[in-house]
Amino acid sequence: MSIYTNKKNMLKKALVSLAVILLCTTSNIFSQNTSLTELKTNDADGSPVSLNGVFNAAGVVTAVQQLGTGTAGPGKIQDGATGIAVYGNAFTQSGVKIGDSVVVSNFQLKFYNGLTELSYTTASTVTIVSSGHTIAPTVVTIPEIKNQQWNGFEKYESMLLQINNVHFVDSGTFDIGTSSGHNFPVVSGTDTLDFRIVKTNTSLIGKAIPTGTVNVVGILSQYISTAPYSSGYQLLPLDSSGIMTATAVETSKDKNYSYGLYQNYPNPFNPSTVISFEVPTSQQVELSVYNLLGQKVASLYNQVAPAGVTNVNFKANNLTSGVYVYTIKTGNMTMSKKLMLLK
Secondary structure, three states: OOHHHHHHHHHHHHHHHHHHHHHHHHHOOOOOEOOHHHHHEEOOOOOEOOOOOEEEEEEEEEEOOOOOOOOOOOEEEEOOOOEEEEEOHHHHOOOOOOOOEEEEEEEEEEEEOOEEEEEOOOOOEEEEEEOOOOEOOEEOOHHHHHOOOOOOEOOOOOOEEEEEEEEEOOOOEOOOEOOOEEEEEEEEOOEEEEEEEOOOOOOOOOOEOOOOOEEEEEEEEEOOOOOOOOOOEEEEOOOHHHEEOHHHHHHHOOOOOOOEEOOOEOOOEOOEEEEEEEEOOOEEEEEEEEOOOOOEEEEEEEEEEOOEEEEEEEEOOOOOOEEEEEEEEOOOOEEEEEEEEOO
16 A cells, blocks of 8 residues: 555544544534423422523423513423423524424523523523424313422423313403403313413403303413412413314314424434424324434334424433434334434
């Protein structure tokens, strides 16, 4: 082999090494994402156990701003398991829209009158990964909302929910009452929950309060000033579509969803990334990761997924650098994409 060939090969190796270093540097910009389930884990009083920690998280935007006063929020994001409030101008003024899949970085976990939220810091950023996703409301009962876990996981707070077969206690028209909003109780049997109208719900203000049985849709918030934080739940409608007849909901609830597998983010990554998939109806989904030899190296998700988008955190601590394939399988389809791990 000639000296020229040896130099050429050495140059190629140096360029490859430099490319890997640059990619690793890029991937290290993104810290590990924490699942919303972990952030929502609470103590016996209902306070988050990771209070004041700084985290990155991922989800689909279900509300940009719901407070009704001021400009800071909070908005809401949701993954396949739960939702969380995101407070601050870094989120509400970032250009995000309902249906965007986002990664929120360097937000501090806070607790405000019973509501667990990610609050902005001077280092907070919001990255839009993709758009046009739809989150289907989770159908629950009022007792299920009020019997959430303490020393466990407060699942329904900050989720988009649907409660069927309720009626309003009040009559007349919807108004905000005060500058911060007004509660309109809804009743199912002997169970009552506050349906709260705030300043941002302009399409409901002035409309007649229904007199019959309806289904209500909104994002669950909470406001209670003393422990234990096991009450004070409020359903916040996004707009006038938050009140529907049973027929309207049944004929429209499965529309606008499709099968989809989205590119993981970040990519390349080290050691954690978020994989998002979408299904049109609630169904069994398996999400796995394979090496290029076709061998399964990780099983990430194997359960019934709700209609809409589910975000799954993939931590590749035990894998070596390289290209892998992630695949979702349902009874109707299989989809695959590649990802790159750089350590």
